[in-house]
Amino acid sequence: MISVPELSLVVLVGVSGSGKSTFAARHFEPTQVISSDYCRGLVSDDENDQSATPAAFELLHHIVGVRLSRGLLTVVDATNVQYGARKALIDLARRHDVLADAIVLDVPEETAIERNAARPERDFGPGVVIRQRKDLRRSLSKISKDGFRKVHVLRGLDAVENASVTYEKAWTDRRELTGPFDIIGDVHGCRAELEELLARLGWQGPRHPEGRTAVFVGDLVDRGPDTPGVLRLVMDMVEAGTALCVAGNHEQKLVRALNGRNVRTSHGLQESLDQLGAQPPEFRERARAFMDALISHYQLDDGRLVVAHAGLKESFHGRASGRVRSFALYGETTGETDEYGLPVRYPWADDYRGRAMVVYGHTPTVRPEWVNNTICLDTGCVFGGALTALRYPERELVSVPAQKVWYEPVKPLGGPAGSAREPGMLDIDDVRGTRYVETRFGTRVKVMEENAAAALEVMSRFAVDPRWLVYLPPTMAPPETSTLDGYLEHPAEAFAEFAAAGVGEVVCEEKHMGSRAVAVLARTPEVACERFGVTDGSTGAVYTRTGRPLFADNGPLVERLREACAPLWAELGSDWVALDCELLPWSAKAGELIRSQYASVGAAARVALPEAVSALEAAAGRGLDVGGLLSRTRRRSSNAALFRDAYARYCWPVDGLDGVRVAPFQILACEGRATALEPHAWHLSTLALLDSPLITHTRHRFVSLDSEESRAGAVAWWESLTAEGGEGMVVKPAAYAPGRVQPGVKVRGREYLRIIYGPDYTESLDVLRRRFLGKKRSMALREYALGLEALTRLSEGEPAWRVHEPVFAVLALESEPVDPRL
């Protein structure tokens, strides 16, 4: 019975003809086995071309490396009878922090020669096997020193024939434990505080009535008043199966001291040695054995939680090597020292992009803070700080203050995890290249590299600070094109579409004709700092649907909106809120566009068409046949006037913010809640609480799609809105509808559409009806999923880069060309 680690490099060792390939095929998946013969074939078209051997091994090492970095068990099928060949593979395994096992197939020389002779392509003589066999013999005496975790020797044909392979889990792999957990920071001999904390957490002796499991992040010992008491408590819990403990650097050093090694008794080690010296020898031995057996880290809860004393970067999760242990126990340092002579720690958490939560201790901080889904629980209890626990999965911190300063710190307790930490800092690799963004709303969204490149430019040159840019609204498609005479869009198609998708009730909301605005507001600058990491004193941002600030100086608008939204703080139980709004008038933001494009067209038409009409009238007066052209030109002249009225409706003069109005129609998110998923009735009724001259309410009505009467009423309402010159309405499922249902469709009014399709669009409806909606609708769905994902990540307190990822993706999708009139 051969047992290999689940993630390991398995190195087969045996002469040519010893049956390695047969063995590998019998015990492993074909994709797990990388054979040197196969690689030789790939690089030379001839598996026996010995001149290709160096290139073949280069390829083999590359494939093995890629597999190991992806965490895949890999078997190398090559003779490996020489030390050099095995050494190269062991080094490769170490580079990827996985263990290596060797399986030696030691079969009689004559069998191997016989087998080779039977295979025509192996026309080398018996000399090769004899030479390999000599190498193998020499190797076998000292292969155990090569650096393999285990060497499994199968001596003789029977042993090879009857062998079976099983897998063993890594010691660090406790993914089957799902908690709930109470993860406890560095105790350092503070027994009284530990007992108090456990009591606060609801522990009764070594057990928790709700079956919780304690996880200690290490550094139970040294410095504090009662290291033996702490060890006794924790050992009892671990033995009772109600606690886990990972090794801390202090345990490591204490074990070495107890083992009689010569270590410097600094950093509080002497206290432990003295206290343990007063204990009976049996206890000392029990404690030594316990600490000696502590492992570097645990993977828990299906890999969603990792606990290590000094933290652990993602590529080390579940791996085993000297440097993994070293990272887990000591963390990484920059190689520099600070003014107190202590090593400067490398802020690995800033770069952390893993999905697993990493909980650790080691570096005393005043207050635990989340950094990219990692948290340090060492709040310096022994230095007079506090002892802190994290309840998982609740993400709740519980701490008790130190009873006194038990040990003077060398330097004052630092901020979180060191000096220039910047948790909101985004990395180029968070957004660059072709990416797939996973959403929990039914789709995985692909972002093309060139779209990401375009978005990067817009994002970095024009967008607001990404810490405020927590959401971008999805594009919205119109309904299927109407066939009704004179109409391009009509509510009937919208209702039919949603009814067909199984939606029972929709809401029709008046579409304000202005500029789309997303407002993110914090109640105070302190909240802005705490929740969004913004420290420049700003309390929010208002930005367009491509992330640009709505006005050059957003400050006054944020200020006024924050005041107007004050009722929401209590109503939502949140100190911040993100709102989806329309800002009116259109001319406030789009004034330049209106003047340069719409008004210009209007001006040219206003002067050109009447003159054309009078020239044609004169010609008609002369008896020339210009009848068709004349009536057409007259009609175009009146269309141009209607066009001018269409844009002028949405323009009114504003002076600063006087005259500006904001129409919020959806509450996107607040603390702990991605409220965008709430039904629209909730949004509209909650927003109805706002009472301020700045705020415009959104007229709306709910429609039961199974009622013809209800539908007809809404159509009449739409007719009246658009007859007054309104832009139209948005039809949305009344409550969140999962699946491939549009989040909303816009039904725009007949006159409004002149602004979009041109003054004379009513003359060419037949052509315009051949519009293609598929791409727009698919984009709307993908962007909607990304937006909800961003809001969910935001409300769940995920790190900045995780929120940024889907937001950036929306911008990237928007760079795709799509008919801008839709």
Added chain:
Amino acid sequence: MLLTISTTARPATDLGFLLHKHPDRVQEFGQSSGKATVFYPEAGEERCTAALLLEVDPVTLARSRGKGSPDFSLSQYVNDRPYAASSLLAVALADVFRTARAGRCAARPELAATPLPLEIRLPALPCRGGPDLARRLFEPLGWEVSADAVPLDEGFPEWGDSRYVALALTGTVRLADALNHLYVLLPVLDDAKHYWIAPDEVDKLVRAGEGWLGAHPERTLITRRYLGRRWTLARTALARLAELGDETEEALEPAIPEKPPSTAPAGEPEEAAPDGEQDEAAPADGPPDEVVPAGPRSLSGKRREAVLRTLEELGATSVIDLGCGQGELVGALLARPRFARVGGMDVSPMALTIAARKLKLERMPAVKRERLTLFQGALTYTDKRLTGYDAAVLMEVIEHVDPPRLAALERVVFGHARPRHVLVTTPNIEYNVHYAFLTGLRHPDHRFEWTRAEFAAWAAEVAARHGYTVALLPVGEDDPEVGPPTQMGVFTRDQRS
């Protein structure tokens, strides 16, 4: 869009012979943009008027061009082409009156060769440069010009005038010349993007301008505008995104300089900005389209020299240009073998494409090519590709970053990449008093320009926060009152950090 041509030469109806269009008929001519109709609102002995009415169907127009055309945007559908006398009208006129424009008339050859009293009316002529430019272009050709600006919207008088003028030309001019004047000058005045530029366009201009263009005082402007911009790189995702941001493509283009839209923080913003007397003397329409690398006497040349000299003095052998734009500095670095490793980063894919072309990346010898790394990145994202250089250069870059985002740039460059040296150049706003015609900042994309004191304060804070020392140096003529046009900060990392 409408064009009328009247004459009072008697018998006025001879206009029909000259134009090869019978005054009593209504004739239609299919055009790629729509349909042109020629008819005569009046045809008497004393006075005869021919009208050319071009009906442009924007839907057809849009459909005739693919998504790859430069103006794939909303303005493709809602535009002034159906009403204004643009290049479409010039094209129709050239086609419909082809024979007349060539000066041929079998029936009245002497009339075709004779200057006639003519009156030409264009009710909506797009005229970039206003009524004044219309006068400057037509008056030297013997026209009396009446050009009235059309208000943008009478309901909103505060919006002012539109870009259209109602134009009436009267004069005694050969009809063929008059038609050629219009053919060339309509697109020149319109100065919108020319979508149909073909290689033979130069020949067409030469032919149509025969006998009058060579001596025209504004021939440079006419030629440049007529041939228009080359939009080879213009269709970009950026242009589309700009439009989504409620902005027209035009708004992205620098208002004064006429060059392909790009590129800040990529470009050489001041290439076209007032920069010494030479540039100020340039016509209001700015420098030629072809951007030639600024010579050593220009400010950008001096700046580049100052940066190169400083890098050499610092002994840097590997340098990354952050915001490398079209690669001027990168090229200069590569030309000096002492710089063994050269990096160029820019946020604009278009700037990088141009840089690659200008640097002839495809044909660069391998030894030189291996020294260079060119890539897209943004200074607001940490990026491990920025590490490992002796020096980083931020030449005229920081002023393109919104002030609230400067902290991110600072952390990316000084906190993360941490090269031994960082060179930062930026305009000195105090010096702007020397630019007589400058209103606002030196480039439309500048988010700020600093005084010497403001730059010094920022530099000192950054240096202190990240363990650097900084020296400030002037670039360009150091005016005793207001300082140099460009200021440079040379940051050097402390030895122990």
